[in-house]
Amino acid sequence: MRLGGRLSAAIDILSDIETRHRPVAEALKDWGLSHRFAGSGDRAAIGNIVYDALRLKLSHQWLMQSEEPAALGFAVLLRQWGYTVEGLTAELEGDTFAPAAPGSDVFETFAARNLSEAPPHVQADLPEWLQSEFEKAFGEHWIPEAQGLNGRPPLDLRVNRLKANREKVLKALARTGAVPTEVAPDGIRVAPVEGAGRHPNVTAELSFAKGWFEVQDEGSQIAALLTGASGGQVLDYCAGGGGKTLALAASMGNKGQIHAYDADRHRLAPIVERLKRAGTRNVQVHDQAAQLEPLQWRCDHVLIDAPCTGTGTWRRRPDTKWRLTPETLAQRMAEQETVLEAAHRFVKPGGELVYVTCSLLPSENAGQVARFRERHPEFKPVEIAARWESTFGTALPAHADPENGMVTLTPATTATDGFFIAVMRRLS
Numbered sequence: 514m515r516l517g518g519r520l521s522a523a524i525d526i527l528s529d530i531e532t533r534h535r536p537v538a539e540a541l542k543d544w545g546l547s548h549r550f551a552g553s554g555d556r557a558a559i560g561n562i563v564y565d566a567l568r569l570k571l572s573h574q575w576l577m578q579s580e581e582p583a584a585l586g587f588a589v590l591l592r593q594w595g596y597t598v599e600g601l602t603a604e605l606e607g608d609t610f611a612p613a614a615p616g617s618d619v620f621e622t623f624a625a626r627n628l629s630e631a632p633p634h635v636q637a638d639l640p641e642w643l644q645s646e647f648e649k650a651f652g653e654h655w656i657p658e659a660q661g662l663n664g665r666p667p668l669d670l671r672v673n674r675l676k677a678n679r680e681k682v683l684k685a686l687a688r689t690g691a692v693p694t695e696v697a698p699d700g701i702r703v704a705p706v707e708g709a710g711r712h713p714n715v716t717a718e719l720s721f722a723k724g725w726f727e728v729q730d731e732g733s734q735i736a737a738l739l740t741g742a743s744g745g746q747v748l749d750y751c752a753g754g755g756g757k758t759l760a761l762a763a764s765m766g767n768k769g770q771i772h773a774y775d776a777d778r779h780r781l782a783p784i785v786e787r788l789k790r791a792g793t794r795n796v797q798v799h800d801q802a803a804q805l806e807p808l809q810w811r812c813d814h815v816l817i818d819a820p821c822t823g824t825g826t827w828r829r830r831p832d833t834k835w836r837l838t839p840e841t842l843a844q845r846m847a848e849q850e851t852v853l854e855a856a857h858r859f860v861k862p863g864g865e866l867v868y869v870t871c872s873l874l875p876s877e878n879a880g881q882v883a884r885f886r887e888r889h890p891e892f893k894p895v896e897i898a899a900r901w902e903s904t905f906g907t908a909l910p911a912h913a914d915p916e917n918g919m920v921t922l923t924p925a926t927t928a929t930d931g932f933f934i935a936v937m938r939r940l941s
């Protein structure tokens with residue numbers, strides 16, 4: 514397919530997402546099933562246009578003065594893929610599969626408008642109702658912080674120390690251009706792709722099958738390491754598919770005992786195969802809360818990787834940004850309170866509770882922790898600056914609240930997905 518056909522397909526998919534309120538992954542999959550002739554390069558290019566359009570949807574619409582999916586598609590190529598109007602027109606000329614170009618007046622409007630005159634939430638490309646949350650989180654830096662969530666993400670991997678080391682994996686993946694991550698000691702990164710590019714399918718590699726590495730964002734690796742667990746009894750209370758459980762098992766060198774629990778057994782199911790591939794020997798998986806009862810007051814570390822709105826992962830799932838509602842936020846906050854209430858009981862006196870979200874909204878983060886500490890004054894913040902420095906050998910990143918044991922990672926400051934991490938110790 515040439516660019517015109519790819520752009521037409523992306524516009525059709527954007528219409529489908531808009532009219533039927535469908536998740537982007539499903540819309541792309543359906544398109545692929547009904548267009549089996551399209552090669553993998555075409556699918557990647559089409560997917561990239563769709564994802565890019567959703568990342569900057571509001572500012573594209575404002576600059577084009579149009580909410581039409583076609584305007585979005587053209588805006589992607591002009592603003593994110595480096596085309597000029599003339600270059601794009603020339604490229605699409607004579608391409609019978611190319612979509613009709615928006616009228617010349619749309620391009621003129623686009624050229625005449627200046628984004629710095631748009632309302633702040635349009636500049637930031639987020640739903641207006643979330644502006645106050647971002648202002649609260651980042652003060653005067655809230656627009657660049659929100660914009661940081663609008664870029665393409667890298668592909669991050671975590672080297673599994675139980676089976677390999679960073680050098681070995683870097684060598685095995687040399688042709689991908691992978692490099693060591695800045696902060697996480699076992700992380701390696703393949704840079705974000707440009708234009709129609711796509712990341713290598715690393716899970717098809719023999720080294721992946723052998724358990725040498727996992728796909729995991731550097732922020733998630735950092736969160737797991739900040740638990741500070743090196744042995745003892747560890748409870749991963751919201752283990753899901755086991756991303757952080759695996760990271761903990763590796764950093765603990767298979768010592769101590771990790772208990773991985775999740776209320777949703779379907780989410781938990783893949784953990785068994787993953788643990789096997791990674792060569793872990795210190796993890797017990799639990800799918801019933803009752804199985805955890807003997808652990809009450811016994812755990813050295815309890816990790817709560819809480820259910821959240823996922824605002825920190827908008828680079829990877831930009832459609833969720835536009836589907837998020839105040840009702841969903843309220844629901845996630847209620848779930849967070851439930852898990853905090855249920856999980857803190859397992860921390861032994863002197864033990865630690867680590868609360869993590871992949872969201873940047875203060876009501877899910879600092880607000881949630883403050884309310885928890887009001888209800889449970891026996892939990893006090895740990896020295897997060899010292900923990901960070903001894904773990905990573907650097908100073909705390911820009912958005913941290915050492916007095917309250919909290920740190921926030923963002924694409925703009927740590928070049929990771931957005932994460933919030935609070936570490937507390939139970940005094941009695």
Ligand SMILES: C[S@@+](CC[C@H](N)C(=O)[O-])C[C@H]1O[C@@H](n2cnc3c(N)ncnc32)[C@H](O)[C@@H]1O
Pocket residue numbers: 733750751752753754755756757758774775776777780818819820821848851852
């Ligand atoms: C952010 S995800 C966990 C991701 C996982 N830790 C990882 O690193 O791959 C949050 C998890 O919390 C689980 N969860 C939600 N409510 C829960 C509850 N009341 N008790 C235990 N787990 C819960 C969800 O099923 C979901 O898997």
